[in-house]
Amino acid sequence: MTYRFRALETFESELRRVVEEPSKRARRRRGWPPTPRRAGWGLAVPVAGVLLAGGTLALAATGVILTGSSVPAAAPVAPSEGIGDPVSSRLLPLQVRDPGGGLPWGMRIVETSRGLVCAQVGRIDNGQLGELGIDGAFNDDGLFHPFPPGVVQSFPGGSTEDGTEIEGGTCILAGNTVGSSRTAWGSAVAAERWGVDQNATSSRGHLSATTSQRRDISYGLLGPHAVRVSYREGSSVHTETVVPGFGAYLIVQPAAAGSDHEGSGEAPGTQTPGEGPGTVGAVTTITYAKNGTICENGYDARNGATVPIANACPPAGAPAPPVHGTQAGLPRLHPMIHLEVRAGRVTAAEISFAAPFPVRSAAQDYYLWSKGCGTRDEGAAAAVFNHDVLKGGIVRLVLKYPFAARCSGAARPVEILFDSSAADARRSPGRPPGQLVLANATIRLPRGDKGADAPH
């Protein structure tokens, strides 16, 4: 079959992969939904029927819920882009009841091939974390769908560590295990996801019509010194101990009334001690114990108010620069600039160069930064190369719509940087620890061409 458009041919190959897969074909011939693993199909139908008809998952709490197919793995990616390590998948000893009953919520961590630790939230059944086939997910089959080991996202193309894609997946919280040890204070991560469907799948495409079917979830890995968290639920304040070692906590509440969308944000506790930059979440107080001393951070992210506490933790303070900033000995970079022009309009600029330093983990990346222009700092933009690359390998950084801002003129200056969070990383003068300025370059608009507007 010949198509006029190559993309259709590419997608036919993708479709064939699914349509012609023997196991799926066999399953389809028996009908939908797939055969449960733990019980005969004859039992599955009435149980699923009861669950759906009753509008409750109460039966699930008794262990009757059946297991369906695994949550699909994301599209395969190269290890240099960061993939979940199946061996590292570890369910944390946390079980939190759902406001509507049924299977409890839980959390597991998955380490990636580039040294990130990813916190993943879902429902727990029989020692596994997964999602439920209700409220539009998995064809409403009423079954439990476990995450396979190492699967950190269920979205195709979403298994890389690129921030944008992680945000779209089920694993949106990732801390760095490299460079800053997991035992350090500064490695904590915390977030809230709101408007999540009670089935634990991403709300994208399954957003339940009623608020009662959605949840607000606060969770995090606060580090080994965290002891307990207090959080607000309505007008009450509750306190829970965290999972020792990881400082893991998980809070599941009914979605706030009137919420009509899903979202996520960073919660307090991300940079400890002294409180993090969080702006969302139910947590109001975090208690730490270090060297026999107990201290607390108190901050209500939902209203910005300080919470009374007994022993305030010392402020975090600025990290000490590891070495004096210098540009001495830096290799000279020769960046190539290639413009993408469509119908006389520049839509992107690709800056490529041979890597002067290798990137071996998520602790390092190449970064491109372009300042905004005008009084409103319009058009500020950045691009990041966060794949592993050998020394001398080609790094490509793509700046989208470089001339979209009206004030950008015909020349767009950019800075090419190398960031490293290793303890002994070098830095350029006036830069934060670990940040090296490799080169300055200018993207120029060819005569006769115009800058394309960004599509927002």
Add this chain to the structure above:
Amino acid sequence: MADPDGFVPFYQAEAEAVLMFLTRRTLDGEVALELTAETFAQAWLGWPRVRTDSAEEMRAWLFTIARRQLGRYLRRGHVQRIALRRLGLRTPVAHEDDLAAIEAAAGVEAVRPELAAELKRLTADQRVALQLRVIEEMPYEEVAARLGISEPTARARVSRALRAMQHSLAATWGGVR
């Protein structure tokens, strides 16, 4: 129940028509490709439930799915990859030449001036609300806060603007697939 072996030939026969249908209504080849992929992924999930051998009925069923995807896209401002995700399918990525060819085949350039004119016909408050909601993908409460209006009013403005644009698209393309 439709024969599983018939799905790939069905795709081969209809993919381009669906792509053109969606390109003419989104004016964006890249978005149309994503919507086409999601349409066929949804179609494959529903394939076991198809109870007809009529090519015309199957085509009508497929375009119903495509219209539903288009409606979701217009309401939400982004493509939902529900079935693609469930099946673990990668979204097709088109080279810029391919995109240009898709948009040229769909005659997108010819209709852009008409749509620009149609946008201008929207009231200023509708146009701004539509931009914030659909282009900048803001939730309604943020649109409302930004414009200093209530959330129901923001919803009403966006809804009216979208309806006006949909009428424009329908009038422009008529029964064209």
